[in-house]
Amino acid sequence: MFWLYVVLAVFWAVILIDYMIGFRSITKLEKVESERIGERISVILAAKDEEKDIAATIQSLLAQRNVDCEIIAVNDRSNDKTGDIIQKLADEHTNVTGVDISTLPEGWLGKNHALHQGFQHATGRYILFTDADIQFTQDAIAKACTVMERESVDHITAAPELHAKTFWLSGLISFFLLGFGYLKRPWAANKDQAKSGMGIGAFNLLSRDCYEKIGGHEAIRLRPDDDLELGNRVKRLGFKQRLVTALYDLSVEWYPSLPSALRGFEKNAFAGLNYSVLLAFTAVLGVFLSQVVPFLLIFISPLEIQIISALNIVLLFCLYALTIHNLTRFSLWYIFGLPLFAMLFIYMLIRALVLTWVRGGIEWRGSRYSLKELKRHSKNSEED
Template sequence: MFWLMILIFLFWMIIFVDFQRGFKSLPSIDHQACKDERSLISVIIAAKDEEESIKQTIETLLNQKYVKLEILAVNDRSTDLTGSIIENISAHHPNVHSITINNLPSGWLGKNHALHIGAQQAKGTYLLFTDADIYFHENVVSQAVTFLKKENLDHLTAAPNLRAGSFFLKGLISFFLFGFAYLKRPWTANRPSNKGGMGVGAFQLLTNACYKGISGHRAIRFRPDDDLAMGLRIKKLGYRQNLVTALRSLSVEWYPDLPSAFKGFEKNAFAGLNYSVSFALLAILGVFTSQILPFITIWSDRLPLQIISAFTIGLLFYLYALTTRHLTTYSVWMVFGLPFFAMLFIYMLSRALLLTFLRGGIEWRGSRYSLKELKKYYRNSEEE
């Protein structure tokens, strides 16, 4: 056990070096100076049953300064008042266009199809893909375009503030971001090579030419992780990309409570693990061994094991705090809940994988997608 803990400690030391370099390369656009942008920017929103948030999202976009926007709000088969709300706003604002989708063609996920339809009607030099529950600070689109042009980028994606109410929901979100950071290394998006890449669904700004160059959403039409898949494809095809944070300029309530988070995780869990059972089991074992086991072995009666466990725990707390400080607005005191959040994450991941297999696929926003189809289109998108 002592030598296993030595290996775990060395693993986190490697992550420590990567985190130190990586987070320094993630700029924020919160204080980016604004400039008037004369080019048209097409904002494309996919909305399915979003009556509680769509009005606020569109209104905060209408309040944007220093930019010329057209807003294409796509009502994707909603069964609530989403469509009526969009149509009412568009009747009073000529730059808001209401698009309604009544049927989902085979071979497409609903959100990806809605964004694809919106993009087909977009006239802007720049396209901004976003969600229907995002709050935009009045200068953020101008700040983003200014940054994109200053850095000569084709694609800019921004991480928002993920609002959460309860302590355990904040813990689950911050733990997810911690795992995402060491597994996906999001800062690779900001490096010149075409390896790595990143996409955040809340804010994907890219040139129209770049979007067409990657074959748009058609190339990722059956990917539940459409935002990340698009970012990876953009980078793979040699376009210039950056990930930034916008914790003061963008915000979203990712999930209102823990049950909603568990439900939402069902959509992306298996996709994030490349639809691999062995990878999924390895992920569960890896989280337990590297992030829970040290809190158990520190109670050993062997002093050397206690010492290395204590050093490992200290390193884990530091890395978790670093992630929390850079990617959230939560208190760094959250770090002391790490072992509990890790167990909660293992439960959530195990639950999502079990349900995916029992159902033979995923259910999302009223639609069901088979695992066979998801795997097929995942392989196809990787080969294209």
């Protein structure tokens, strides 16, 4: 036990150094002075049952400065007033185009199909894919395009501020970002020689040439993690990419409640683990041993194990504090909830994996997708 946590302490120390260097390489969008962008930007968003947020999102896009934006809002089989709201805004604004989808063809995830259909109407040199519940400041798009042109890159993806109404949701967000950091190393996207990529659904801005050459959303038509896989394809196929943070320029409510977060996690949990039961088991065991057990050992073990457990906890708190500071606007006091949030994350992961396995697939926004088909397409898209 002692030597296990010695190894873990070394591991966290190495990760901490990587975090410190990595976060310094990420541009903060709020520090960018926007320039006038001469090229047209086609903003494409997919909306399914988004009557609560869609109008505010489109209005924030209409208010963009220093850019020529066309807004293509795709109503993806909504059962509420989303389509009516989009049509009303399209009637009022010449740069808003509404697209209605009534059926989902076989072999597609709904959102991916909607974004693919939206692209068919795009005329811009730059293509921005976003979500129907994002709030943009007036210079958000111009700032991102400024970075894109200054650094001569093909893809910019931006991490937004994630709102949460409760303590548990805020903790879950920050803990998820902690794990995402050491598993995915998102800052590696900013190294041109690295093959690992990054994509965030709230803001994926690509040149038209890049998007078409990576195969568009058709190449990832059955990927629940479409945003991340889009970014991975950008890097795998040799294009340049940058990850920026936009905590003061983009904002979104992650989920309105903890139960909705549990349901949402069902969509991506197994995809994020490459549909591997072994990886799923390893993830659950790894989080429990490394981020829960040390908090128990510090009270119930011999002195030498208490000391090494305390060292692990200090390193974890440092990692967590860096994550919260750089990727959220939450209070740093959340670091002291780490073992609680770890247990909640473990529960979410086990629940999502069991439900996916029992159902033989995922259910998302009224559609069901078989696990067999998802696994086959995931393998094919990574081999392209």
